[in-house]
Amino acid sequence: MHAPRLAFAALAVALATSAHAAEVEGVKAPQGGVVRWNGMAADECGFRGKRYPAVDAACYYPIDFRAKPGVHEIALYDQDGKQHLSSVTVEAVEFPKVEIELPDDTYLNVSEDNRKRHIEERKRVLALFERDIGEPRFSLPLSRPSATLPDSEDDFGSHRLFNGSKESQHTGRDFPVGAGNPVKAVADGTVVLAEEQFYTGNTVFVDHGGGLISMNFHMADLAVKTGDEVERGQSLGTVGSTGRSTGPHLHLGFRWLGARIDPLLLLDTPNTLPSIGDSPRTAEKKIDAADAKEPPEDSPAN
Incomplete structure (x- = not known):
């Protein structure tokens, strides 16, 4: 008599699992940096216990300059409400x-x-x-x-x-x-x-x-x-x-x-930010470029 209940529970678990996309490979970023996730149209983002709206259909994850180094989970909620997971590995910075x-x-x-x-x-x-x-x-x-x-x-x-x-x-x-x-x-x-x-x-x-x-x-x-x-x-x-x-x-x-x-x-253009989906080589280049970052060239303020 418990078999239908067990079958229903198994189905619920299967549906819950299918509602989430496979986890996407993460990226590295320094303390005080920002990570971007723009590979799919985002509605909301999740980071550090907060859920907040995407900016122009992209998710951004700001990292405090005193954030604990290590791996931190991030989430993207697409425009169908599906959750996608990834991670950012925060690297320590020796500030001057x-x-x-x-x-x-x-x-x-x-x-x-x-x-x-x-x-x-x-x-x-x-x-x-x-x-x-x-x-x-x-x-x-x-x-x-x-x-x-x-x-x-x-x-x-x-x-x-x-x-x-x-x-x-x-x-x-x-x-x-x-x-x-x-x-x-x-x-x-x-x-x-x-x-x-x-x-x-x-x-x-x-x-x-x-x-x-x-x-x-x-x-x-x-x-x-x-x-x-x-x-x-x-x-x-x-x-x-x-x-x-x-x-x-x-x-x-x-x-x-x-x-x-x-x-x-x-x-600067958000294309310079470490992004989910970057190859390891591309991610390292972006971090190196950020270390030597200068203001963008003069252009109209608006």
């Missing part, structure tokens, strides 16, 4: 060490008032990364944040030692753009925080949907306020040197699904 001299000790021997101020500011920032993901309002590559974008120093993820005593890890890239030049939105989005902060000076965070938030620090002034809707290429403010800064520059950072990633990766 940089010594910086600050002209005064305001940011070294921090006063109690400024310490409390920073704690409150940090709470507001961290809350941004808990927002609903929403639909992407961008395509890749993103627009450049300046009409011209000089080469950045190799400073993403760098361990910075200030005056030989205070250390922090740099979450973005600094570009030597002159004071007063506009800092532009890299894509359409909503300004979710625009204020003057202790360490980052005049600061703008823009939510571009799809879990992507751009971060613009140390500006001389702000042209937007919290809650504003901005368009790709719109000015957010101008380049300056506010907060903990040694001189005017354009600071750009990204948090994608909370992961801190190298901003240059999203300013």
Whole structure:
């Protein structure tokens, strides 16, 4: 009398198994990198316990610059709802060490008032990364944040030692753009925080949907306020040197699904990203090219 039940259970298992495509060979990527999966039309993606919408029918998997090295499972859900599995092997990166001299000790021997101020500011920032993901309002590559974008120093993820005593890890890239030049939105989005902060000076965070938030620090002034809707290429403010800064520059950072990633990766064609389905030789070439990455050549900002 139990045979029909057993047969039904076996059929259920068979159907569940057939609903998933065979696992696809994975790819390697460095800490702070991004992996792409574009071999089939994607509707949603899965990574690190999150399920989120694809961007232009492709899946992207951002890897935090402190992600644990090793194999991590990723998923793609096609437009028929079928799940496909693969993996990314995260490789450790030895980020550069940089010594910086600050002209005064305001940011070294921090006063109690400024310490409390920073704690409150940090709470507001961290809350941004808990927002609903929403639909992407961008395509890749993103627009450049300046009409011209000089080469950045190799400073993403760098361990910075200030005056030989205070250390922090740099979450973005600094570009030597002159004071007063506009800092532009890299894509359409909503300004979710625009204020003057202790360490980052005049600061703008823009939510571009799809879990992507751009971060613009140390500006001389702000042209937007919290809650504003901005368009790709719109000015957010101008380049300056506010907060903990040694001189005017354009600071750009990204948090994608909370992961801190190298901003240059999203300013170049996505074809340069390690992709599921790449041959081992192609994947290694892309990683080597990323190590020597410079901003794309000048072109219209929009």
